[in-house]
Amino acid sequence: MSQTPLKTKKPFFLRFKDERILLILFALMLAFPFVMNLITGSGLNDGITKFWQGQLIIFFIMAVFAMSYDLLIGFGGILSFGHAASFGGGAYTFALLMEHWAPNFIGKYRILIGSLDITEGIVLLIVFLAVVLVSILIGLLFSATSIRLKGAYFAMLTLALGTAMFILVKATDFHEWTGADEGLHGVYVPDWINPTQNRLTIYLISLVFLVVCYLVMKRMVNSPTGRVIIANRENEDRMRMIGYNPVLYRTIAFVSASFFAGLAGALYSIWNTSATPTMVSAVTTVNALIMTILGGMGTLVGPILGAAIMQTISQFFYTWFGARWPLVFGVLFILIVMFLPYGIIGTWRMKRNDIKGGWQKLLRLLSKKEDL
Amino acid sequence: MKPENKKRLMIFIWSLVGVGVVAGLYLYAGKEPFIRTTLSGLTLGSLFFMVAAGLTLIFGLMDVLNFAHGAMFMLGAYMGWQLYTNPTFIFGMLPALLAFSTGIMMTSVIKPYLIRWEISSKWQNFLPKAAYFLALVIGVVAFWGFDILQLANTAMVAATTTTAGNPLAEISAQEPFVQFWYRPLLLLLSGLLVAFASSKPGVKTEFAPLDEMKSKLVLPIVLFGLTILSIIIRESAPVAILLMNGNWRFVISIIVAIAFGFLFGAIVEITLIRPLYVRSFFIVLMTLGLSFVIQELVQLLWDPLAYQMVRPPLFAQPGKAANLMEWLRNGSSTIDVFGVTFPTYRLFVILLGVVMFVFITLLMTKTRLGMIIRAGVQDPQMVEALGINVKRVFTFVFALGVAMAALGGIGAGPFLPIQPAMGEQYQMQGFITVVIGGMGSYVGAFVGAFLLGMGRAFGDYFALKLSLSPAIAEASTVIIMIIVLLIRPQGIFGKKE
Numbered sequence: 037m038s039q040t041p042l043k044t045k046k047p048f049f050l051r052f053k054d055e056r057i058l059l060i061l062f063a064l065m066l067a068f069p070f071v072m073n074l075i076t077g078s079g080l081n082d083g084i085t086k087f088w089q090g091q092l093i094i095f096f097i098m099a100v101f102a103m104s105y106d107l108l109i110g111f112g113g114i115l116s117f118g119h120a121a122s123f124g125g126g127a128y129t130f131a132l133l134m135e136h137w138a139p140n141f142i143g144k145y146r147i148l149i150g151s152l153d154i155t156e157g158i159v160l161l162i163v164f165l166a167v168v169l170v171s172i173l174i175g176l177l178f179s180a181t182s183i184r185l186k187g188a189y190f191a192m193l194t195l196a197l198g199t200a201m202f203i204l205v206k207a208t209d210f211h212e213w214t215g216a217d218e219g220l221h222g223v224y225v226p227d228w229i230n231p232t233q234n235r236l237t238i239y240l241i242s243l244v245f246l247v248v249c250y251l252v253m254k255r256m257v258n259s260p261t262g263r264v265i266i267a268n269r270e271n272e273d274r275m276r277m278i279g280y281n282p283v284l285y286r287t288i289a290f291v292s293a294s295f296f297a298g299l300a301g302a303l304y305s306i307w308n309t310s311a312t313p314t315m316v317s318a319v320t321t322v323n324a325l326i327m328t329i330l331g332g333m334g335t336l337v338g339p340i341l342g343a344a345i346m347q348t349i350s351q352f353f354y355t356w357f358g359a360r361w362p363l364v365f366g367v368l369f370i371l372i373v374m375f376l377p378y379g380i381i382g383t384w385r386m387k388r389n390d391i392k393g394g395w396q397k398l399l400r401l402l403s404k405k406e407d408l
Numbered sequence: 409m410k411p412e413n414k415k416r417l418m419i420f421i422w423s424l425v426g427v428g429v430v431a432g433l434y435l436y437a438g439k440e441p442f443i444r445t446t447l448s449g450l451t452l453g454s455l456f457f458m459v460a461a462g463l464t465l466i467f468g469l470m471d472v473l474n475f476a477h478g479a480m481f482m483l484g485a486y487m488g489w490q491l492y493t494n495p496t497f498i499f500g501m502l503p504a505l506l507a508f509s510t511g512i513m514m515t516s517v518i519k520p521y522l523i524r525w526e527i528s529s530k531w532q533n534f535l536p537k538a539a540y541f542l543a544l545v546i547g548v549v550a551f552w553g554f555d556i557l558q559l560a561n562t563a564m565v566a567a568t569t570t571t572a573g574n575p576l577a578e579i580s581a582q583e584p585f586v587q588f589w590y591r592p593l594l595l596l597l598s599g600l601l602v603a604f605a606s607s608k609p610g611v612k613t614e615f616a617p618l619d620e621m622k623s624k625l626v627l628p629i630v631l632f633g634l635t636i637l638s639i640i641i642r643e644s645a646p647v648a649i650l651l652m653n654g655n656w657r658f659v660i661s662i663i664v665a666i667a668f669g670f671l672f673g674a675i676v677e678i679t680l681i682r683p684l685y686v687r688s689f690f691i692v693l694m695t696l697g698l699s700f701v702i703q704e705l706v707q708l709l710w711d712p713l714a715y716q717m718v719r720p721p722l723f724a725q726p727g728k729a730a731n732l733m734e735w736l737r738n739g740s741s742t743i744d745v746f747g748v749t750f751p752t753y754r755l756f757v758i759l760l761g762v763v764m765f766v767f768i769t770l771l772m773t774k775t776r777l778g779m780i781i782r783a784g785v786q787d788p789q790m791v792e793a794l795g796i797n798v799k800r801v802f803t804f805v806f807a808l809g810v811a812m813a814a815l816g817g818i819g820a821g822p823f824l825p826i827q828p829a830m831g832e833q834y835q836m837q838g839f840i841t842v843v844i845g846g847m848g849s850y851v852g853a854f855v856g857a858f859l860l861g862m863g864r865a866f867g868d869y870f871a872l873k874l875s876l877s878p879a880i881a882e883a884s885t886v887i888i889m890i891i892v893l894l895i896r897p898q899g900i901f902g903k904k905e
Binding site: 115181184185188189191192193195196197199200203204206207208209322325329360362363366367369370373374375377 | 467683684687692693696698700707708836839840842843876879880882883885886889890893894897
């Protein structure tokens with residue numbers, strides 16, 4: 037009676053076969069602060085170890101932001117120039133609530149389980165729920181405009197909406213809440229995730245955040261919904277004819293991208309203990325765009341690689357070329373757009389067999405020579 | 409109801425609404441604030457139009473969203489300002505630029521021969537890439553050791569100290585010819601390599617006839633002659649220009665900004681945008697990167713500071729003129745318009761915008777080229793099928809658009825601070841204008857620009873009155889855009905797809 041199922045379930049470890057490099061990298065990153073600590077001898081929370089942890093934290097957060105942007109432009113084929121609004125929206129929601137609401141609340145109430153004080157945990161949870169809510173709302177706002185508009189009109193409208201958000205954040209009318217030009221600084225953050233006191237905690241949190249986001253997005257992209265989103269990018273009319281509603285799927289793409297970007301923004305706000313207008317500005321969107329293009333659009337590993345390269349480059353280019361390093365970077369960007377339009381990962385995936393074949397040929401040639 | 413009648417009714421209703429709004433504002437604000445706000449709205453609208461006209465033409469014809477347009481606006485301002493205060497810089501750079509463009513313009517001459525070249529597909533792929541790379545290397549070698557910063561820096565000295573007494577006090581020396589001669593030569597070579605690469609050697613599917621070679625040679629020869637001329641006058645011309653009357657110097661700087669914009673636009677279109685037409689998505693990204701590069705380059709040359717350009721003498725004399733004649737005679741800085749004191753330079757900006765609109769209208773409706781452009785907006789493939797070289801028209805329109813943005817830049821120069829970020833907000837407003845007016849329609853851009861300018865000016869007025877910050881008024885332009893898009897998604901003058 038027993039029927040063999042069509043799809044046999046793979047053994048647990050084999051399921052991660054595709055991600056083995058990433059798993060190794062994850063392990064390396066996890067061990068990084070401790071190894072660094074052993075090598076340099078400086079404590080976990082000071083000196084060069086602390087500095088590189090900080091750099092890696094920025095990399096993790098920006099990688100998530102770039103991935104969420106890739107969900108839009110790479111997978112959804114939606115050219116939105118207002119993605120920083122989600123990032124900054126998350127950051128500002130977090131900072132505003134933590135600055136103006138949380139200290140009040142913590143001062144007034146205590147929530148205890150037995151003798152365990154979980155007030156701060158509850159506050160963080162509520163704030164993060166608010167962040168999620170706000171970023172989803174921003175996603176909905178942006179996708180609502182895409183119902184009537186397409187292509188260039190849509191790109192410009194997103195740009196305009198993003199700019200409007202930026203202007204409102206900078207407006208002096210709301211100075212007492214948002215701090216206008218300077219933004220919010222020294223935002224209250226519970227001690228156990230304070231980046232100056234407990235950098236290791238926030239390092240681990242953002243690392244886990246990156247991995248979880250990557251896995252969730254990968255699952256999402258490979259799910260039927262994700263497939264429809266990708267198909268929408270290729271041919272919207274055909275999808276509509278088959279019977280899918282493109283608007284719905286575009287909304288899903290928008291909301292999920294905005295969701296991840298908002299969380300990344302909130303985390304970035306914890307890391308900086310501040311929220312500044314730069315986080316909402318077009319520069320932030322362009323940064324995510326550059327990372328995505330660099331690594332490869334339409335792949336999830338690409339943006340991560342792009343973020344890593346960008347973070348490294350900005351470190352070294354600054355020392356090599358001085359304050360005008362973005363010039364060199366911009367030229368590089370143009371060259372990549374011209375000659376490597378699918379990014380590093382995309383080109384690698386396209387030319388993988390060629391490169392491997394060439395490599396094997398070379399090896400064979402070398403070994404033959406040895407034989408002779 | 410008949411469609412025409414319905415259209416007429418709609419136009420009637422909307423103009424009634426417009427008149428009502430204007431009358432309401434007049435009654436609410438009173439005569440003097442109304443006129444003042446209207447005039448500043450017209451000034452803003454004129455500037456918006458200068459940015460938006462290029463954007464809309466470029467988008468309408470070749471579906472290119474040019475995100476570097478604001479940077480080109482800024483570049484126009486810098487170039488005009490440089491000619492006005494520090495012509496040494498322009499004349500020092502001119503031979504290099506001209507030599508490079510001479511090389512590129514050889515494309516149409518060498519292309520018919522190169523595409524008939526018998527080479528394997530491997531070489532067809534490899535040769536252009538190698539040529540681009542070599543061109544880049546040669547370009548870098550050509551500029552190696554060339555002290556551009558010193559040439560550019562003079563202007564900063566000139567901007568801080570008054571040169572009213574002796575205009576030649578700040579003039580800096582050019583590089584001696586013995587060191588300089590090889591730079592234009594190398595750049596000519598670099599341009600030739602770009603021409604070689606962009607003419608796709610060996611690709612049989614490309615089309616280029618072998619006839620009319622003589623007429624194709626005209627442009628490169630003229631450019632080559634200009635290169636030689638610019639090398640000769642390198643040292644004497646700056647002196648001559650600085651000794652000139654300020655008004656004529658300003659006219660020349662406007663012409664230089666336009667010419668520079670045109671040349672720069674043509675070079676950008678040929679080298680950067682043309683290879684990407686097959687992947688139009690990447691053009692947007694490329695122009696974004698380009699705007700980044702231009703801004704950084706400008707900051708490298710002139711530091712990230714804001715400069716104030718001296719107004720030409722026609723607009724500089726303190727005092728108020730009662731009418732136009734008195735202004736032209738005395739060169740007063742303000743003029744009386746219906747009882748309101750208004751800066752004369754802003755009137756000039758409004759005039760500039762209107763003149764540009766007239767020029768575009770004439771170009772589009774009365775010339776053969778305009779006819780081709782209008783046809784190209786409708787259907788580029790069909791125009792190409794009729795035997796017109798659409799690529800060249802593309803280059804021309806892109807160059808024209810950039811030239812108009814550069815004109816806007818130098819027009820804005822004397823009353824806005826000249827700084828690297830000055831183009832950004834105008835680009836944003838230009839985009840909004842284009843969307844409101846309808847993509848590809850220059851009349852739409854004109855109407856949209858003045859609508860938006862008025863919106864901004866009255867928004868600022870109300871923000872002041874309600875004690876809000878001007879930022880709110882700036883954000884409110886987005887609201888205008890959204891309202892227009894909700895009523896007419898294709899813009900006011902756009903055509904339904």
